[in-house]
Amino acid sequence: MADNYEEMSCSEAKELLRKWRDDNERRSDEVVQIFDYCLADKVKKLGSERLIVLEQVFVAALDCGRIKLAEDCVRVLISEFPESLRIMKLKAMLLEALERYDDALDVLESIINKDETNAAARKRKIAILKAKGQISDAIRELCDYLRKFMSDQEAWHELCNLYMMEGDYSKAAFCMEEVLLHNPFSHLIHQRMGDIRYTMGGQDNIEIAKSYYAQAVKLNANNLRALYGLYLCCGHIVNSKAPVNKRKEAQKLSTWALKKISEITNDKLPRSTKSSKNSNQSNDIAALEAAFGNLDAKLN
Template structure:
């Protein structure tokens, strides 16, 4: 496919993918090998940025030899560059030489404490090594300098969940919520964590988050089922009579909504299926619940 491209067309295509922030690792490696590998000197001022692009793509494709060839040229051109040092750490990480990669990243951070990429790579390596407590400490230090990094807060939440520290995990997701107040998935995630912590107070808090998630997206089955569980718990608790009645009413509504969504989905699947034989019966309540459970593994994007 790419063999017929001229070297200038190949260079322009790689530039377009960089500008559009498209990874396309397999294609990048193929274009480089077919069209550019023997024409490096013709690339002019784009030579080094293309080598960096190919280096990352080669790591994605487990083409270690190609990645080593690219980094060798980059190091010879910029031996003191922090950007190239980060690439070197990525290569060491791909080779599972984690301690060596950490040493390189530490040297980058000593030279530039605000280097966010190096700090994130350090957290990733510590996590890969199973050193979760160290990864948490490093990520907390990072967030002291980059408090608005939503991805970092989200990752810190995941690390706390691994450690079983649900209270701190909830705090992290609340920080994410400050930046995404209209994300039904964030509300749902906080509801999940609060429900897991348990206790009457946390169940009621979880109910509020689930309700908001459903308000933002009425088809969120996980939030609907979480709302049903919370309300069912409150309805059988020692809460005030009015609160119990309200919870029972809301639980009934949530379950009926689950039935409506799953039955509708089931009917659509039946219509689209070409291999089904005989007459299909209407889904029962049990089938609807099974479909609801099957959608409980929805994850944050």
């Protein structure tokens, strides 16, 4: 197959686009180039794949900001299937790209009215509401979506993010617990639960956060963020009015977590820090600084 898109035949271009569809590869820039160089004047020669190729090119054109090309593709698709819900969703995507959000919402609402189980239309509606900054409306729509699609883990995760944007951490924790039910052995979900509980604050939540961080470390001993969270939780418990036995246990766990952080970040410390005979406190601070520098503090 030709490497230069300009030298491709129509059959080669069609075969390559089919391969990317089968492999679920987006490759928007390449798709648009192939259409421009090889297929723009030969659309009718695509046979039975003509419409699906136009849909593929439409999505790629939106990704690349080629609005005129996207409009041309969707116009042909609408003329072929004027009542198709799938084509109506593409029309909504075009309106969304043009920032005509209200018109896009009207189209999506008409799709949902005709088919309440159309998950794609519901998700696009939620995405538009989020883009418009209408977080409370997006939460309401997402809750309604999850009543019909309770096993959608990505939706639960997104709802958690929306609740955190609103500062409603107790509901965010509930959403992550739903995700945890589907992925009980994911150290990242346990770590996220620890982050949420630690942010909520209070002695009880700190204890719960410590348990989640500990489980995350148990599942992945190199999870630096979970180790740091565990260290912080233990430090909080040590300085609290908790029973003596709990404070002693937290002190031992804190020391272990700090030692583990130091081991992981040892290669990232400056040579002078490794070779110097500074006090243990200085080494601990260096280890924590290296650990903190490698943490991703973002929520998503």
